[in-house]
Amino acid sequence: MRFPRWAPPIALILTLAGVGVAIYLTIAHYDTGVSLACSSKGAINCEKVTSSAQSEVFGIPVAVLGLAYFVGMLPLQLPAAWRSADPRIHWGRLAYTAAGILFVFYLIYAEAVIIKAICLWCTAVHVLTLLLFVLTGFATALSYADDSPHSSQLDVDEAEGAER
């Protein structure tokens, strides 16, 4: 599979940013002395979101789940993983980001409909998850076309050259 060259470094940066924000949210969850740098008035209210019943799923803090998610994402987004010839890694990466998006849907629903407050740091995590899904989706789509049986002998650029 031939992935766009820009995909691995951007994906890795986004994943590391996700790990960083998730660590911050996890520390704020467990250490009551640490308050999130975030508004506490009106619709933007991190405290209200992170102290809500929805801040835990099956007894596990969502912040911890987020951290586990991004840590789990890390090996899949390493340049070596992008270079791997094993298609399971690439489809697994895509499925992993898609699963993250489904969980983000639930978290946005919880914030917008149940808690009625938005946590900016949580939104940062949601945006990073969305960007990783989009990036992985596009990179996989482009590489799959390059690697498909129809074009297995051809580099797409060469094919474009042949057409010209």
Place this chain on the structure above:
Amino acid sequence: MANGANGRDESRQKDRTSSKYAAKKAASERLAAQRAAQAKAERRRNVLVAGGSTLGVIIVVVVIVVVGLATKKNSGGGSGNAVVGASSAVTEGISAAATGTLSQSNPDFSTISGPPTTISGDPLTGAGGKPQVLYVGAEYCPYCAATRWPLAVALARFGTFDNLKTTHSADNDVDPHTPTLSFHGSSYTSQYVDFVGVEQEDGARKPLETATSAQTKLFESLGGGAYPFIDFGGKWMQKGGSFDPGLLKGMTPDEVAKTLADPSSKQGKAVQAGADVFTAIICDIDGGKPTDVCTAPSVTAAAKALNGGK
């Protein structure tokens, strides 16, 4: 002659080979062009699928947010649950729990949420310089619903409530219809401590009571603006619920009141643990008075738990 004929044959052979090669090359180029076109079409199709998925995700997010905004407006126009004067069963239940559970020497604090933490700042005092307990909450809030029970039991150990109300938390929130008290319109008298209960919003999330600017500052700077918030004399604070409101699911205020003095019930156990912790804190801010309350086994156990078991 023979040599000349051979030369012509070779030349014809070369021409045939050359035209065969040219035809093969042309066919190969056509095939390559065809493959390239197919690859390009497939790439376009895959990019469309990826773009469509991205668009789908964005649409779902927008729909969720719009639904959230719409329900927010609707809930603002709702009517909330009825607020009625506390029955004698409730007031007696609180009094019984306030006095009857103090002798528990080994209370279970595992149900406590939060827990309260120490804060530094100016002492919070009320009329006559007594240390003040400031509660900021809302009638719709399920965590406030759970927290009012242990807070009322703890305060009943230091003074007397009048005109307490009962109600339920909002039906359209988490832990819906949690039975509870309301401090709105109530009064509290004590020779040891001052209590101010501010219910900022009613059961329908409409403004109910207005906190002073000083109270709002504490609520927002220390409590993060989240209900409930309790400031104990500027020395301790409770952010969020005291225990899981789900423990009170499906009960009426009278049914909760019956469990208060029953440490064998999970509700009674949770309320008692919360009340003991709040009591230990109030003892800490009022100088340990009254002695019979502040030296009771359950309160000293709570004080020990608050200080990390020391």
